[in-house]
Amino acid sequence: MIKKIFRFIAKVIGWFFLITFLLVLLFKWIPLPFTPLMAIRYFEHSDEEIKHEWVPIEAISKNLQLAVICSEDQNFENHNGFDFEAIQKAIENNKKGKRVRGASTISQQTAKNAFLWPGRNYIRKGLEAYFTFLIEFLWSKERILEVYLNSIEMGKGVYGAQAAAQSWFGKDALNLSPSEAAAIAAILPNPRTYRANPPSNYISQRKSWITQQMKFYGEFDLNKPKKVKK
Numbered sequence: 001m002i003k004k005i006f007r008f009i010a011k012v013i014g015w016f017f018l019i020t021f022l023l024v025l026l027f028k029w030i031p032l033p034f035t036p037l038m039a040i041r042y043f044e045h046s047d048e049e050i051k052h053e054w055v056p057i058e059a060i061s062k063n064l065q066l067a068v069i070c071s072e073d074q075n076f077e078n079h080n081g082f083d084f085e086a087i088q089k090a091i092e093n094n095k096k097g098k099r100v101r102g103a104s105t106i107s108q109q110t111a112k113n114a115f116l117w118p119g120r121n122y123i124r125k126g127l128e129a130y131f132t133f134l135i136e137f138l139w140s141k142e143r144i145l146e147v148y149l150n151s152i153e154m155g156k157g158v159y160g161a162q163a164a165a166q167s168w169f170g171k172d173a174l175n176l177s178p179s180e181a182a183a184i185a186a187i188l189p190n191p192r193t194y195r196a197n198p199p200s201n202y203i204s205q206r207k208s209w210i211t212q213q214m215k216f217y218g219e220f221d222l223n224k225p226k227k228v229k230k
Helices: 002-026 036-044 062-072 084-095 106-115 122-138 141-151 161-169 178-186 201-217
Strands: none
Touching: 002 106, 002 122, 062 106, 062 141, 062 178, 062 201, 106 122, 106 141, 122 141, 141 161, 161 178, 178 201
16 A cells, blocks of 8 residues: 555656656747736636737847846846755845845746746745756747846736736837836836826836846847856
8 A cells, every 4th residue: 555655656756856857948939928927816706807918028128138137036147946045145134134136036936927926925935946947948039038027017917028018108118218117117126106107106116226237237138148246
């Protein structure tokens, strides 16, 4: 009986690794039609219209690509999914009793948005680490950023760069200015509370900081990693 139980568990684990590997490999090439968070929001807010339109990264302004990197993960081009320096700083900051500071990279957020549900328990965080490893192994940095910008929540019922650009500024994602891109990036910590247009005083301050970081960062090329001074 014990051997049968272990065999069953081994088969379940084996199938889990195989299916998730193939799933991540599949989404290396095809667009994600929806995310778990979209489904959750649909049931939580059934009267809320879901706005989501997948566009290739070539149809997303370089300004927005740079804005989210400067806002969320300035070492995105260099790390392999986990920014251990940022994690250490977050631990030190939290030990001092200050405001809890996260250290999730764009890769981790992409893994969470594409394949998992919101949460902070150990099982969910462990799965996030696993999927982060998979996408970093199977996808290019450009693909990770493309999926991130097409799946992240950017307002109430608004998912992805194209829907956000149309909802907040009435234009396509390709045509976002540096200021508009920074405004969208500024609301990402809590997109259901903050507004990109018109921005509150807090979002205006974040927008100004992100715009400055974009100038300091300069041109970026995901095929040529570089270190950035924060």
